[in-house]
Amino acid sequence: MRRSFLQNRRGGVAIFFGLALMPLALMAGGAVDFSQISRQKSALNQAADAGVLTALKEAREQLKQGKPDWQSIAEKQGGKAFTNNASKIGGVSGTGATINLSLSGGVLSGSLNYAANAPTHFLRIAGLNTINLKGSASATMSAAQYRDIHFVIDVSASMGIGATKADQQAMQNSVGCAVACHHAEAADPATDNLAAVRAIGATLRIDVVRKAVMDALAKIPNDGSTRVAIHSFSNSLKTVFPLSTNIAGAISATQSIDLTNENGQGGTNFHYSLNQLNNLLASAGNGLTASQPRGFVLLATDAVEDSSLFFYADGVAPPFARQWVEPNFVVGNPSYFAWGLHYVQAPDAANCSAIKAKGYTMMTLETEYLIPDGVYNPTFDAVRGDMGPAMTKSMTDCASAPDYYFHAESPQEIDRAVQTMVSKTVNLSLTH
Template identity: 30%
Template sequence: MRAALRTILQRFGLDQRGNIAVIFALTCVPLITAVGCGIDYSRATQIRSKLQAAADAASVGSIAKNSPAYLAAGTMTADGSIAAGVTDAKNIFDANRANQNGYTLTSVTPVVSKTGSTVTSTVNFSATINTMFLGVIGKSTVAMSGTSTATANMPLYIDFYLLLDNSPSMGVAATPTDITNLQAKTGGCAFACHDTSKKAGTSNYDIAKANGITTRIDVVRQASANLMDTARNTQTYTNQFRMAIYDFGAASATIGLRNLFSLSSSLTSAKTAAGNIDLMSVAGQNDAFTADKDTPFTAIFPAINSAIASPGVGTSSAPLKYLFFVSDGVADESNASCLKTMYNKNWGNIAPRCQSPINPALCTTLKNRGIKVAVLYTTYQPPTDSWYKDWIAPFNAGTWGPSPNSEIAQNMESCASPGFYFEVSPTQGISDAMNALFRKALADARISG
């Protein structure tokens, strides 16, 4: 019996029939488990990708321009959370996952806040999905999570101060055609001086008005009004830009910095005020008030410097500051330290009268305070009289338009902050140049901020 049993066992051990079925049975469970794991994880990955896309849409959309968070941030005077943005982000997330099923959302946490001039939105989410195959190895659910962060730079707040030269020299006819027409009406003078000593309707100023002849101050007036429209159409927030308008005085009798329009975010009111920009009136040749010295840069610039508060970082409570200076760049004032001594063989010594290119050092104080100075040089127009030939022509080489030899142009450019100098000839548009300076200021502010 023992021998027979031993023989049976030996035969059974050596018998290989049916091995494939046994091996398949032994490997079937882990094989099915591996395939199932792949299916479950692939399904989980697809669902997570769609939830991640919803989170991305929520973080970006909740701080998009004109979104509740973006608009709310513009009214905040301090850093902090933006409740309207949190609600908006949650709504955007839910809207973008509405058609997705097969999971259980366990949490979604939007955080929207303002820090300085930056708005940040972060959306975190977590979810689980029920597995179909992983349950074989005891894993009935798969957890997933994700996060998405977006940032947006807020538009910077900027205060613009317009300093407009309205001295008599800005009464020159605006274009070569206007000059020709005015000279024909005045017996050869191209300047529409606002001379109040003459009978009404007989001054060059009145003649220019009556004959539809455009002068430089007319163009500056319209350009300033147009600038207010540009600012209003550009701003994101209704109080993002504030404007102030200054000139050199209504008359030689009251010459000095004059506030035509106090700093305000009401750009419609600023446009109305711009309509009042006009040429300074003088009480005739060699008037008793200034003796024709009607462009006192050395008094105007310290005054405008005092009028402009310290610049900030571009927030609503601390706006950036830009000065737009529009002038033909020639001083005419009582100034013993004049850049150009007024003496020549034809006229003798008439010091301390100073008639010379602007001193760029007058702008340095402003620039050192962090105020950006934008200069629009309305090129000084050469009349044909002997005074111009003796006093202005020596430092105004070149006639119609830009000239590298003009000391006036060189000094005006030196007055400007880098990149903020525009030169406009009689055939060019002052309004276009002023709008270009405005756009340049916005671009510079974003880079600097």
């Protein structure tokens, strides 16, 4: 009987189950604890996001007001936002956060690091009463809130070319010319094809650019942070709408822009016009205050620089007397003297240097000079040849950076390019 007792193993199952119950309970209880802690950690991360964004927004506002202690004020506000949100997370204690802000190149950067204690329940059996939670959040925000945008629109005779091949053909059939001759210093001042081509519904390059600028202006936030000026240029610069926060007024002024018909204004003088613009511009700022706005110049042109025509002197029959009507034109190299009447050349990118030296960001839109099919014109031939690539290079070099140069051919491409140019000036996006 003693031997039978010693060989009996039937109670071993209960003993082994009892020994295994503790770790099983810890595993199950630990899963419950960690699930709760995971939710708490997620809530803390959201509080950290809110804290750093609050700090950045406060920093931007303090900078707008010119506060020298903007950094400490904003960091405190961000800390309060984090603490307020973290206090609503049940069970979490000992929460604390450190916020650091910095400003470089008009961009605010912020980081928040936090620590907190999350209590356990089941894991206390194993002596683990709390779990330390740590995390961080970071974001950037443009601090440049104030900006001046100068639109410079080419209204010279060449912008009267048909906007598409179809427009050019319709114009050719109607008035015998793919360009709406509209400038007063032409050999026959009575010739004005603009009304005629508009009557047949033809769209010109100037029409496309004008509409694109108006559409882009309508999307600029009308919050007082952006001032806009509208300039037209041909042989010289004309301010159509002076610098103002009145966006609606700028749109209305742009609507009135059309091809120039002033005497001595049929050409395109980049040298003189951009020099005039530079004389109007104050030095650009960092955009942090209304008195120090960032500066942008958006130049829209077909990039064909040409002098005004010679025209016949009053009272003298041609071809006995011709008079040069543009003393400010600088003949470049290479250039082409078309028909013995005017020069055609690529603009000199150096004309943009003085404006960029004042801190302005130059953006250029080259509306490609579409050339009508089957039409002989020495100007067209010059653009078809070496002048074309030279014009593109000049516009690229004039821009402040390669991605600030835009090339567009169709009306749709022109509209998209202008929209993109304006969007680059109004960049207030956040990143995490």
